[in-house]
Amino acid sequence: MRGFLTNPVIIKELRERFRTGKTAWILGSYLFVMGAILFGVIYVETANKVYFRPGESREIFILLTVIQLGMIGFIAPALTAGTISGERERQTLNVLLTTHLTPFSIVSSKMLTSLLFISLVVLSSLPLYSFVFLYGGISPVQLIKIFWFFSVNIIFFGSLGVFCSARFRRTGVSTIISYGLTFLVGVGTALITFFLWQFFEMMEWKAVDSDLFPFLFSINPGFVLAEIIGEKVVPPSLTYFMEPWILFSILYLGLSVFLLGWATRVLNPLRKKRLG
Amino acid sequence: MxxxxxxxxxxxxxxxxxxxxxxxxxxxxxxxxxxxxxxxxxxxxxxxxxxxxxxxxxxxxxxxxxxxxxxxxxxxxxxxxxxxxxxxxxxxxxxxxxxxxxxxxxxxxxxxxxxxxxxxxxxxxxxxxxxxxxxxxxxxxxxxxxxxxxxxxxxxxxxxxxxxxxxxxxxxxxxxxxxxxxxxxxxxxxxxxxxxxxxxxxxxxxxxxxxxxxxVGDMTVGVKGISIMQLKVLDQAEAAEKILTDSPFVKRVDNKNRYFRFQFTGSDVDKAALLANLLSQGIPVVSFSEAKENLEDVFLAITEGVGS
The missing domain is CATH 3.40.50.300 (P-loop containing nucleotide triphosphate hydrolases)
Structure with missing residues (x-):
């Protein structure tokens, strides 16, 4: 903890990030949008009724959760894709690399401060969920699982952004590629799954018996989220060899470590380059 | 170190x-x-x-x-x-x-x-x-x-x-x-x-x-047989510049409003001949002397011909 509080990059990043009015605006806008959706839905649902069913509260919860996942996919690359390329563009990176800060400490500190901000945004929306609890319809375990799932997504998409910003010199390029890869993970994996499912059906192969589909369903954030909140979007006959959220966490946390390791390697000015 | x-x-x-x-x-x-x-x-x-x-x-x-x-x-x-x-x-x-x-x-x-x-x-x-x-x-x-x-x-x-x-x-x-x-x-x-x-x-x-x-002390243009000269004229700067650029011993003429600075690769006899030429053509010469060289002269003299 002491190391965390005395890490110069973390202190600088927090100072820079939280000193500007932009941060308050981002946070305020996020909560405003989420709150407006929540109150809008409650208003529409209850406008012509005198009662409110817990099942409807569940729908609100699902809506909030889906929007929040979308927001994470939108915000995480935006906040991380410029962290290292930004230093390069500002011509501050070389100076930083001649200090005692190692490439790993630079990458990890940048990652951590970005995560702190995204986590603040997500956590600050927690009171909105209390509306759902007020009416019932969702269990605390589900909420904990959801927030764990959000954390894994934040870490992965954050690592992806940090990696792109280390790998690509320009923030513009890094941001576009981060969003492209985020889209691939969020939508691309679902499309691939759907396509392969249809292909199996066409060939009259037994898709439900294959180990491929439990894996494919477990790597798409949308399917995993649906599993956590108990929405059956996958065929009920499909059996998972591991709970999707566990497989999802292992896979994406592993990938995050790999991406951060790669970013650290890229950042080392004295690394040996492959010949040719 | x-x-x-x-x-x-x-x-x-x-x-x-x-x-x-x-x-x-x-x-x-x-x-x-x-x-x-x-x-x-x-x-x-x-x-x-x-x-x-x-x-x-x-x-x-x-x-x-x-x-x-x-x-x-x-x-x-x-x-x-x-x-x-x-x-x-x-x-x-x-x-x-x-x-x-x-x-x-x-x-x-x-x-x-x-x-x-x-x-x-x-x-x-x-x-x-x-x-x-x-x-x-x-x-x-x-x-x-x-x-x-x-x-x-x-x-x-x-x-x-x-x-x-x-x-x-x-x-x-x-x-x-x-x-x-x-x-x-x-x-x-x-x-x-x-x-x-x-x-x-x-x-x-x-x-x-x-x-x-x-x-710095060892780095003199003299090593390469070049001296830095300065010339000041009252007027007719253009004519003076032409005489300088026409001379085979003069290089890198720097004209600063009737004040010239240039590299000279010839001997003292050649310098005297150049001055005589200026005077014979009616150029009102105020001064004609060797200048104290600076690092810029050293650099220009040393890099003469490099990469060309």
Whole structure:
């Protein structure tokens, strides 16, 4: 903890990030949008009724959760894709690399401060969920699982952004590629799954018996989220060899470590380059 | 303190640095002269552990820059030719950040930062946002930043570039102070006269090759049989310039409003003949004499014909 509080990059990043009015605006806008959706839905649902069913509260919860996942996919690359390329563009990176800060400490500190901000945004929306609890319809375990799932997504998409910003010199390029890869993970994996499912059906192969589909369903954030909140979007006959959220966490946390390791390697000015 | 042996850096087919051999003793100020793209920054980046040489070795304080980068980084303070600053940080916080980056204990930082700001004449700007400082001030703050860990070696890439004359003089005074503190300094510039009174040794680099290397005293254009002449005329400057450019012994005529400065490659007899020619053509010559050469003349004379 002491190391965390005395890490110069973390202190600088927090100072820079939280000193500007932009941060308050981002946070305020996020909560405003989420709150407006929540109150809008409650208003529409209850406008012509005198009662409110817990099942409807569940729908609100699902809506909030889906929007929040979308927001994470939108915000995480935006906040991380410029962290290292930004230093390069500002011509501050070389100076930083001649200090005692190692490439790993630079990458990890940048990652951590970005995560702190995204986590603040997500956590600050927690009171909105209390509306759902007020009416019932969702269990605390589900909420904990959801927030764990959000954390894994934040870490992965954050690592992806940090990696792109280390790998690509320009923030513009890094941001576009981060969003492209985020889209691939969020939508691309679902499309691939759907396509392969249809292909199996066409060939009259037994898709439900294959180990491929439990894996494919477990790597798409949308399917995993649906599993956590108990929405059956996958065929009920499909059996998972591991709970999707566990497989999802292992896979994406592993990938995050790999991406951060790669970013650290890229950042080392004295690394040996492959010949040719 | 600094030594390079056959240092070479290639980018694909382009050789940015060719077989550079340098030796800079402790406490000396070494001036690196050469046009943009000559290889000065490449050398400095290798010495600062920011670039891997293609071949050859570089040592700072006896440490190999490739094998012992951490030890080298403790010894050096590096200031690149262009560097940015962070938005939303005050000068004092900017230096505090680098103190942290060099793991300087917090209890020592307040006094150290005050001393450094004093050294670079920025005490009055301690609480100003770095972004709001002038270019000269940012450059001085960058120099203070180099000094937070009290390095023995300073690697300064074009520290005076883009500064107005006043800021340049201020920078030079600070560098003199650092020289007096016993720092070994390697400094590059393409504005040559600013290095003359600062350096013990100079090296002239062009197209990646060190083409001259020695003490400032030893570096005279006379070595190459060239003298620097100056001529002042009352009027008829155009006619005078034509006579000068027509002479086979005159090179690089610099015309500053009836005041000429040029390289002369001939003997004293040729000089007398040139003066006689000017007078016979009715040019009102006010003065015709040898000029005190400066580093710019040295550089131009040494690089004559290189790369052409």
């Amino acid at each position: 600094i030594e390079t042996q056959g240092l070479t850096k290639r980018y694909g087919k382009l050789e940015a640095l060719k077989d550079l051999n340098l030796k800079i003793e402790q406490g000396k100020v070494f001036g690196f002269i050469g046009p943009n793209g000559a290889g000065k920054s490449t050398t400095m980046m290798i010495l600062s552990t920011l670039l891997r040489p293609s071949s050859g070795k570089a040592y700072v304080g006896g440490f190999d820059v490739e094998k012992n980068p951490r030890e080298v980084r403790q010894l050096i303070g590096y200031m690149p030719d262009f560097f940015g600053v962070y938005d939303n940080l005050k000068a004092i916080e900017y230096l505090d950040f680098y103190c942290g980056a060099y793991q300087i204990p917090e209890r020592k930082r307040t006094a150290l930062i005050a001393d450094l700001l004093e050294l670079v004449n920025l005490s009055g700007k301690a609480d100003s946002y770095v972004d709001s400082l002038s270019r000269g001030m940012k450059q001085r703050l960058g120099l203070a930043r180099c000094l937070v860990h009290d390095p023995k070696v300073l690697i300064l890439d074009e520290p005076a570039s883009g500064l107005d004359p006043r800021a340049r003089i201020e920078m030079r005074e600070i560098l003199k102070e650092l020289r007096a503190m016993g720092k070994t300094i390697i400094i590059s510039s393409h504005i040559l006269p600013e290095l003359a009174e600062l350096c013990n040794d100079i090296g002239v680099i062009e197209k990646g090759k060190l083409i001259a290397y020695g003490s």
